[in-house]
Amino acid sequence: MWIEVLIALIKASAIVGMIVGLAGMLGWVERKGSALIQDRIGANRASIFGFAGAGLINTMMADPLKFFTKEDIVPARVDRLLHTLAPCVAMFPVLATFAVIPFGDVLQVGERSINLQVAPLNIGILYVLAMAGLAVYGVVLAGWASNDRLSLLGGIRGSAQMISYEVGMGLSIVAMVMTYGTLDLQAMVRAQGHLIGGWLPAWGVLYQPLAFLIFLCAGIAESKRVPFDLPEGESELVSGYFTEYSGIKYLMFFMTDFIEIAVIAGLITTMFFGGWQVPYLMRDGFHFPGGAAVLLPQVIVAVLQIGSFMVKVFFFCWFQIMIRWTLPRLRYDTLMRLGWKGLLPAALLNILATAVIALAVQG
Amino acid sequence: MTVVPITWYLILGAILFTIGAVGVLIRRNVIVIFMSIELMLNAVNLVFVAFSRQLHSMDGQVAVFFVMTVAAAEAAVGLAVIIAMFRNRETINADELSLLRW
């Protein structure tokens, strides 16, 4: 029993370490990416003896150090308990969502096969929706506890936006659940290893393109990124619901933003783009449709799968960051209209169409 | 590892229900009264699930499903009523909302 606890601990710490590191790196990707788009150089001043390490010095050391050493200013009129609680409550659900995202198939160590997923729940998708629901509390508490008009406005806007887009997200997930017939994320990824017509990998985006678009849109809105970043509207509300935060608490909100990008990227990868599946790679090696096969040891297969998962997650993180500097911000009423009058009916029609097609194919 | 007998779950449910009932009786803030009602509903849910587990029957969990749905509908309408009341009377103290009292 203690071996299993140890393995679970190793998996959990590996995932958390990787994600927090990824979040840090995304900060630098954002700066350099925005600089490239805006035809300027971007942050290039942080270096140790002239060695800038392609931004690693900046993100891994300079940025966090800056936040850690800043004074933690707490205004006098805030509700102390809630003000301190809000960043923790904001960060907990987004990190916890990674418990159900599978990052590999199985790893054979001796005679023990380790499922490369921290928590193999059979209600995996519902857990993701539960964590998405809990993520609203961080925004609500931060806006309320700051006892300040602009923060309250940012908090109300943020939470209203999040619960509106949660509905669209949930319904697009329902369509995926109908397609795969399971709520378990690992089973969904394994089902995407089949080949349609003998050569096309059965990735989710081929079965449910509309659900993919709806989920992408709703996911970016959930993480309150541009074009949906009115709650933290930098040109209107100073910093929205985290105006009154500084130092480590601000770093936690900042990190939550980037970790949520990684979460959405992870979920899109898992449900729509085959997760850790490399096309034609089975548990014992490559099996190409022509009949050719390249057999590989199990460890190499596992490493390839984890690598493929990371590449896909990176791609979607980069994609979300690029969208930020491409699209203008949505006005609040346009945003709500898109969520309720655009995504919700589209998701419902998608479910209806999926049901009709599924029945037609079966019967 | 000894198993927890069902009476413990039922007693816990009864205690939560009683705390909710006390909340409805002694608090004057309408929203807190509402929250105490939700607490009572949840105590009932706990009892349903405990019995469902003991009798190996899914009927208890289906009942919980319906209780949750009805509680959601009731919370939405109740809070809308509270907002409308606040707009008219500027108060949500149950003692002051006494227009219908004889």
Add this chain to the structure above:
Amino acid sequence: MNPLLFGILALLMIASALGVVLLHSPVRSALSLVMTLFLLAVTFLFLDAYLVAALQVVVYAGAIMVLFLFVIMLLNLQADPQGMAKVGVRFAAVLLASLFLLAAVRFFVAPAALGSGTGMGGTPPAGFGSVEAVAERLFTHSLFAFEVTSVLLLVAIIGAVVLAKRKLV
């Protein structure tokens, strides 16, 4: 479930339930209730009710309580010094409630009254409490109730929108 674990969960649940009733600030009451709901979801997990536990977090803690907090924020309710009834009313309420609790435990919860015995029935069948099991019951045995509930939700949505709408002068 381990009795020690149950004891810890029960104590925390009772403490947060008391927090809902006794705290003066409505926001802290609401957060106390969220903690109670979360602990209840954990208890449901230990009782093999997986779908119900997930629904508890998604629906109750994730949607209904957010609605409560939203309304509290919208109405800008601060900590309320006149939040409680007079001392006499408080005393009478607690007395009656304790009498009720004692009567309930003695007559409904006592082992003699439980027709099914006090055991937990042993290991449940495979797939107990999973989505498939609940769905199977829900769409066959309780289909009518399910359909009526959907109409109820529609009525509630329309009612809430109409009630909370700002009247155009």
